[in-house]
Amino acid sequence: MLEMSARTHAAMVAHAVAGLPHEACGLFAGQTGSDRVERFFPMRNAAESREIYTLDGLELMAVERTADDAGLTVMGVMHSHTHTTNYPSPTDIADAARFDPFGAWRFIIVSLRHPEPSLRSYRILDGEVDEEPVVIDGSS
Numbered sequence: 001m002l003e004m005s006a007r008t009h010a011a012m013v014a015h016a017v018a019g020l021p022h023e024a025c026g027l028f029a030g031q032t033g034s035d036r037v038e039r040f041f042p043m044r045n046a047a048e049s050r051e052i053y054t055l056d057g058l059e060l061m062a063v064e065r066t067a068d069d070a071g072l073t074v075m076g077v078m079h080s081h082t083h084t085t086n087y088p089s090p091t092d093i094a095d096a097a098r099f100d101p102f103g104a105w106r107f108i109i110v111s112l113r114h115p116e117p118s119l120r121s122y123r124i125l126d127g128e129v130d131e132e133p134v135v136i137d138g139s140s
Helices: 007-018 057-069 090-099
Strands: 001-003 026-028 039-043 071-079 107-111 118-125 128-132 134-136
Touching: 001 007, 007 026, 007 039, 007 071, 007 134, 026 057, 026 134, 039 057, 057 071, 090 107, 090 118, 090 128, 118 134
Parallel strands: 001 134, 071 107
Antiparallel strands: 026 039, 026 071, 107 118, 118 128
């Protein structure tokens, strides 16, 4: 189960919408070993594509440094699907195997296919996709 505040959820959805027509992306962080997202870091989609996203390496290092300085650990990546459901694509699954071979990260996908955006979270390991519940509370 992944937990986040309503404010964090809204920030992820707003970043996805603001990224249109391209996919949007970002990282999120929390306390080591925790299932709670404490901070979302919107990032630029270096691919500038509506079908894939690429995190900029320098920006990624800056986010990791900022999270470390705040005593947080990067928990995963968020990205949007501009015209499909929020289920990991074959590209998403291949990226997970390449960048997270131990299955430690969460993969949040915000679908913009319908008028009301939808957010879902997954763990991906060895090509297996497992959805996890997302609990959104009213705290900031």
